Amino acid sequence: MDVNGLQKAQEALDAEIKSFFNSAPPLRNIEDIGKDLRKFVEFNSPQAGNQSARKVVCVTSGGTTVPLEQRCVRYIDNFSSGHRGAASTEYFLKAGYSVIFLYRKGTRQPYCSLLPDDPFLECLEFTQESGIQARQPYSEAVKNAISEHHAAIANGTLLKLPFTTIFEYLQMLHLVAISMRSVGPHALFYLAAAVSDFYVPWESMAEHKIQSGSGPLDMRLVQVPKMLSGLRSEWAPMAYCISFKLETDVKILLEKADAALRKYKMHMVIANELLTRKEEVTLVTTNEKIHVRRDPKLVGDNVEEHIVKHIVKKHSAYVDNFDHKVSRASGS
Amino acid sequence: MDVNGLQKAQEALDAEIKSFFNSAPPLRNIEDIGKDLRKFVEFNSPQAGNQSARKVVCVTSGGTTVPLEQRCVRYIDNFSSGHRGAASTEYFLKAGYSVIFLYRKGTRQPYCSLLPDDPFLECLEFTQESGIQARQPYSEAVKNAISEHHAAIANGTLLKLPFTTIFEYLQMLHLVAISMRSVGPHALFYLAAAVSDFYVPWESMAEHKIQSGSGPLDMRLVQVPKMLSGLRSEWAPMAYCISFKLETDVKILLEKADAALRKYKMHMVIANELLTRKEEVTLVTTNEKIHVRRDPKLVGDNVEEHIVKHIVKKHSAYVDNFDHKVSRASGS
Numbered sequence: 001m002d003v004n005g006l007q008k009a010q011e012a013l014d015a016e017i018k019s020f021f022n023s024a025p026p027l028r029n030i031e032d033i034g035k036d037l038r039k040f041v042e043f044n045s046p047q048a049g050n051q052s053a054r055k056v057v058c059v060t061s062g063g064t065t066v067p068l069e070q071r072c073v074r075y076i077d078n079f080s081s082g083h084r085g086a087a088s089t090e091y092f093l094k095a096g097y098s099v100i101f102l103y104r105k106g107t108r109q110p111y112c113s114l115l116p117d118d119p120f121l122e123c124l125e126f127t128q129e130s131g132i133q134a135r136q137p138y139s140e141a142v143k144n145a146i147s148e149h150h151a152a153i154a155n156g157t158l159l160k161l162p163f164t165t166i167f168e169y170l171q172m173l174h175l176v177a178i179s180m181r182s183v184g185p186h187a188l189f190y191l192a193a194a195v196s197d198f199y200v201p202w203e204s205m206a207e208h209k210i211q212s213g214s215g216p217l218d219m220r221l222v223q224v225p226k227m228l229s230g231l232r233s234e235w236a237p238m239a240y241c242i243s244f245k246l247e248t249d250v251k252i253l254l255e256k257a258d259a260a261l262r263k264y265k266m267h268m269v270i271a272n273e274l275l276t277r278k279e280e281v282t283l284v285t286t287n288e289k290i291h292v293r294r295d296p297k298l299v300g301d302n303v304e305e306h307i308v309k310h311i312v313k314k315h316s317a318y319v320d321n322f323d324h325k326v327s328r329a330s331g332s
Numbered sequence: 333m334d335v336n337g338l339q340k341a342q343e344a345l346d347a348e349i350k351s352f353f354n355s356a357p358p359l360r361n362i363e364d365i366g367k368d369l370r371k372f373v374e375f376n377s378p379q380a381g382n383q384s385a386r387k388v389v390c391v392t393s394g395g396t397t398v399p400l401e402q403r404c405v406r407y408i409d410n411f412s413s414g415h416r417g418a419a420s421t422e423y424f425l426k427a428g429y430s431v432i433f434l435y436r437k438g439t440r441q442p443y444c445s446l447l448p449d450d451p452f453l454e455c456l457e458f459t460q461e462s463g464i465q466a467r468q469p470y471s472e473a474v475k476n477a478i479s480e481h482h483a484a485i486a487n488g489t490l491l492k493l494p495f496t497t498i499f500e501y502l503q504m505l506h507l508v509a510i511s512m513r514s515v516g517p518h519a520l521f522y523l524a525a526a527v528s529d530f531y532v533p534w535e536s537m538a539e540h541k542i543q544s545g546s547g548p549l550d551m552r553l554v555q556v557p558k559m560l561s562g563l564r565s566e567w568a569p570m571a572y573c574i575s576f577k578l579e580t581d582v583k584i585l586l587e588k589a590d591a592a593l594r595k596y597k598m599h600m601v602i603a604n605e606l607l608t609r610k611e612e613v614t615l616v617t618t619n620e621k622i623h624v625r626r627d628p629k630l631v632g633d634n635v636e637e638h639i640v641k642h643i644v645k646k647h648s649a650y651v652d653n654f655d656h657k658v659s660r661a662s663g664s
Contacts, residue, residue, distance in 0.1 A: 071580040073526070073578065073580065074411070074528075075408070075409055076400070076406060076409070077397070077406070077407055077409045078405060078406055105449065106438060106449065106450075109450070112452070112453070115452075117437065117438065118438075118441070119452045120444070120447075120452040120455075120478075121441055121477075121478070121481055124464075124478050125482060126478040126479040131475070132456075132466060132474065133463065133464060134464060143458055143464065145453075146464065150453075150458070194405070198548070208579070208580045208581040216554045216555065217529075217552070217553040217554075217555075218550070218551070218552050219550070219551045219552075219553070221548060221549040222548045222549075223548065223549075246405065248401070248405065274405065275403075
């Protein structure tokens, strides 16, 4: 594509993104979210003399829904337990990052990744003598989950923001990205959420529940505009950006990851296949492909721990390089 | 429709149901479910000399999913928190019923209806001095939820069976219905689950993740066969059957409920509208329409408590009438 063609494609995408946001139902609690974000980013910002300054990562987690009716009864959903995002959040916190955890309501929470699906009823019991206590074998895991989760929120290093629909998710990601600008290259995006590729534009959506009176249901879904380009080039141009590629067909996986890396100018794409994603992934950058695998013989070894270790190194090098450029530019 | 036409329609429906079950992916844990069901029903069965005999209700709760891909990444879901089913289960247990709670994984659980969405992290705290304890103001609610929930399971009056897809739900409902036959008219079905009307037949489903390469996505969904007829006429012909009708358009609600009552020969249809469903519903039977409403001035007054009270009365009358017929038939 020549320069003219590229510019036209960019303008078309910008128009699509604008139209998506204009027609989306507005966020209900936008002011509270904005306030929480400002406070959180300020607390962690690397401004002169800030003792609490930390690198900040936005971890997105869980799937987005696409409503099929305005008064939503039916929707399309993307399968994601949120395990990857929740476990990675723990390792980012351990590595000294502050985390904005943008998660689908009801999905897995940080520090709860070792617990069963419904820990409240599965892990607790009540006796007249001792009150509420954890059942064996969950005693340690429950204690750690509750205390570490609450500690991270109390000490200002974990901010949790829940979403449900694709409309909420993209508007919130936009807000987060803009508010993270002040963190400069210390900002990291770790986009593990399973985001819908297709949606029904709000204005063309049925108001009421679709009736099942007679015959089959035909639906036309249009593509969600590719917001990653906007994130990289406009929303948070200095941040280090990592997206995920999930496929069920391993034959096209790396090719797809490579294409995403180039197309959206990501710094890294993490390629994972549905059935083996808890065992291994490939970290794809322009220069290399790093194959990461958990050790199945090591109890408690998680693939997320290895992923985060690699990322922390890459992000550090990115920040150093950035600082170096700035110091050369300023002649110091 | 004449008798011939009716019979043809019935045959067509039977063929549809058969084809649905034949093409559905089989339940993974079918043997365990069967064993649990047999044990539970036997324990509660009104056979001679059974001290633990109770009426048995199958409460279905939460929404079913419709996979769009065989290796499921995307699916269509029906919105339902499961609050209605969970709260109703508590009142049925209180009224002396045993409950088979057929629920969507991750939805609201019995005795937890007063707690926030994520009670594990929201309601608990950990201190070195006292260990795990409930935060204020949840202290009483947490204690009751955990102790009553576990007590109901331990004393054999609550059996929980989780499902996710429409394929799992309908196969499990079928198993439950068949195993409840021995309870005769003492069996009640309270079908509060939000069941998909449309689905993609397994064999016509994409194996791999649908690619978002280019252009819009067109989908054709076919109707899920109406299993309520099968439930009433074949699976559990002696049971008292109640289904729900949810609409977002109040103008067509009662008409729809009436139609469902006649079409599927339900004993009762509970009509509810999306926005007001926690405040009021209408119980529709062939003879009457009972409008039920919670008292908003009474703290803790739930519409489910009123619904269950009415049902218990109707079901009692149904059982008495049944026994009366049997005793007349046997000449005693």
